[in-house]
Amino acid sequence: MRTDEELMELYRKGSRDAFEELFARYQGKLVHFAFRMTGDQAKAEEAAQETFLRIARAAFTWQPKAKFTTWMYTIARRTTLNFLRDEKDEAEKVPIQPGEENEDGSPALQLAGPNSLGPEEMAWSAQIQERFVESLQRLPETYRSAFILNRGEGLSYEEVASVLGVTVQAVKSRIFRAREMLMESLSELLP
Amino acid sequence: MECLELKERISAMIDGEALPAEVRMVEEHLAACAECRAIERRMRSVGAGVARIEGEVPAGFRDALFARMEAENLIPRRRSLFVFSLRWAAVPLGAAAALALFLFMSGGKGKDAVMPPEPVPRVAQSPTAAPAPAGIAEDASKRLPAVAGREREKSVASAGAGQEPLSPEDRDIIANLDLLEDPAGIDAPGEVDEMEIFVPSGRRQG
Structure with missing residues (x-):
């Protein structure tokens, strides 16, 4: 091939x-x-x-x-x-925060819902996907891109760094920040 | 090491990007810290969730894209199978059409076009000789060779009246028309060429 x-x-x-x-x-x-x-x-x-x-x-x-x-x-x-x-x-209806490298997490999106399940355990539904998608859109673009490229597309930190034009350390930091913010906004869905 | 300092390393370890020494350090910490084990689980969950988000590729996505690319000359056009077939079939189709046209134009002479022409005496091909009526020639060709030869001799003789006198050679040919058209008459029974019997087989083959 x-x-x-x-x-x-x-x-x-x-x-x-x-x-x-x-x-x-x-x-x-x-x-x-x-x-x-x-x-x-x-x-x-x-x-x-x-x-x-x-x-x-x-x-x-x-x-x-x-x-x-x-x-x-x-x-x-x-x-x-x-x-x-x-x-x-x-x-002017999509608020994208200016993602700075050292910026702290923004106020968490409070999601309604009784479930507290991990994606591996819960039945993946359109509603849960919608909440994930919504939470992703709340992330600063620089965090979101890094996290999606790594977790969604399977690129290594080095490859993500090449795409974004930043250092590997910056990618590592952005992905960690993205995780923290998502965990906060999806707290009701996560284990 | 404080838990907060360790979180970024946990994240990198989940992604397979931590150094071996960092992995050992994190694993030792997780074994002793329930709070960080919960954080690790949640970190894995959000990563797995993002990976499961998918859009849909609509049915017409490919066609729409390639149509735009062709419109912008970004990609060579795909020739359709019909065009290919027509191109490859053009030569045999053209040949067949030409043959059909030839047969159509030749009309009643179609038989002549396919079959070898009947031998015609040189006299009949003389530019001064008037052509025999088509009906007569056609009838003659349907008859046996000897009969046709005699009739042709008569027609030639009548056609040659008033023309230049025939040479001795031509007269000889006309006199032997029957033999020329019916070679069996040459080898009549009892007139076998004995010399031919003794010809070595090798020479016959040669």
């Missing part, structure tokens, strides 16, 4: 099949990533599609030395943030 980087090289030489293969590999991941970032299915679809278009448009600027997924998520994150900014400009 060809690597992502080999497929990119083939696409740059004009292979449609190569791009079709990349699309098949990452369409789900990009839609999931955009949905985790935005919490909106329609925006996730648009952002994922726009990400693929940007990848295609920028294919000739891609450096074969770079890991494809790192490059792809860098584009995906920027694209998704543009969608969120557009929405904010239009309706």
